[in-house]
Amino acid sequence: MAKRGKIDKPVLAESEVRPxxxxxxxxxxxxxxxxxxxxxxxxEYFKVQIPEESIYLRSVGVGRDPKGVVLSAIDERNKLAFESKREVDKVWVVFDKDDADENQTKVKNFEDAFTIAADEKFEIAYSNEVFELWLLLHFTKVNKNVALPRKAVYKMLQEQIRKTKKYESYVYVHAHPQKKTIDIVFEIGNVDLAISRAELLLENQKGKNPIEANPSTTVHFLVQQLREWINYYSYTK
Structure with missing residues (x-):
C-alpha cells in the first residue's frame, strides 16, 4: 500500500465537487x-461488493487514445491525491489496441503508453483489439489461433446475448453508450469463466508484443486484483 507523502496540487475547476x-x-x-x-x-459494478469505508473505487472514462489515457491517468491520480490528502494506492489504465498499428505515429503512441505507464507505476489492462473481447469471454471462448477484428467481436457478442430468450432482439451498437450491455453481462455472463478464457488466450500469445497479440486481453488481471482487495476487506474472523 502506498505511503502518505507530499502531493503536487493540481489545478481544479471551480465547479468540481470533492467527494x-x-x-x-x-x-x-x-x-x-x-x-x-x-x-x-x-x-462501477464492483462497487456494490465493496465493504463500507474500505475501498474508494473511482472509474473514469477519458475518450482518448492509449497514450492519452495514460497521460490523463497522471492528472486523475494527482486530482484524487489532492482531494484525499494522500497518495493513491493503485492506478490502472484500460485501453484497446484498436487501429494502433495503422501507421507509425499510432504505433509509437501505443508503445509510449506502456513506457509512460511503467514510469508512473501504473498497471495496464489492454485488449487486442477491443474491450468487448473481454465482455464476449463472459459468454463463450474464442478461437485462440484466429485474429478477431473489432466488427467480428461486436457481432459475436450480440449473437451470444441473443441466445437468452429475453434478449433475443438485443442489438449491439458500438457508437452508443453501452450501460445496458454491461447490465446484461453481469446478469447472464460468467466472470470466472471470462478470467479462465482470457488466461488461455494470453498464454497462446506469449512472446508477442501487445500490439501483435490478437486475440488477447489483460483485463482479467485488473478484475482479479480488484476482487482480491474486496475479499481482503470483506474478511471477518
Missing amino acids: ERLKKYKYLFLIVCEDQKTEPSYF
Missing part, C-alpha cells in the same frame, strides 16, 4: 479508461 469524507477510506483504487461509458460502467 465527501474521502479520508475515511482505507484504499484508493483508480481506474482510467479509454472508453467514456462502457468500460467505466463495467468497473
Whole structure:
C-alpha cells in the first residue's frame, strides 16, 4: 500500500465537487479508461461488493487514445491525491489496441503508453483489439489461433446475448453508450469463466508484443486484483 507523502496540487475547476469524507477510506483504487461509458460502467459494478469505508473505487472514462489515457491517468491520480490528502494506492489504465498499428505515429503512441505507464507505476489492462473481447469471454471462448477484428467481436457478442430468450432482439451498437450491455453481462455472463478464457488466450500469445497479440486481453488481471482487495476487506474472523 502506498505511503502518505507530499502531493503536487493540481489545478481544479471551480465547479468540481470533492467527494465527501474521502479520508475515511482505507484504499484508493483508480481506474482510467479509454472508453467514456462502457468500460467505466463495467468497473462501477464492483462497487456494490465493496465493504463500507474500505475501498474508494473511482472509474473514469477519458475518450482518448492509449497514450492519452495514460497521460490523463497522471492528472486523475494527482486530482484524487489532492482531494484525499494522500497518495493513491493503485492506478490502472484500460485501453484497446484498436487501429494502433495503422501507421507509425499510432504505433509509437501505443508503445509510449506502456513506457509512460511503467514510469508512473501504473498497471495496464489492454485488449487486442477491443474491450468487448473481454465482455464476449463472459459468454463463450474464442478461437485462440484466429485474429478477431473489432466488427467480428461486436457481432459475436450480440449473437451470444441473443441466445437468452429475453434478449433475443438485443442489438449491439458500438457508437452508443453501452450501460445496458454491461447490465446484461453481469446478469447472464460468467466472470470466472471470462478470467479462465482470457488466461488461455494470453498464454497462446506469449512472446508477442501487445500490439501483435490478437486475440488477447489483460483485463482479467485488473478484475482479479480488484476482487482480491474486496475479499481482503470483506474478511471477518
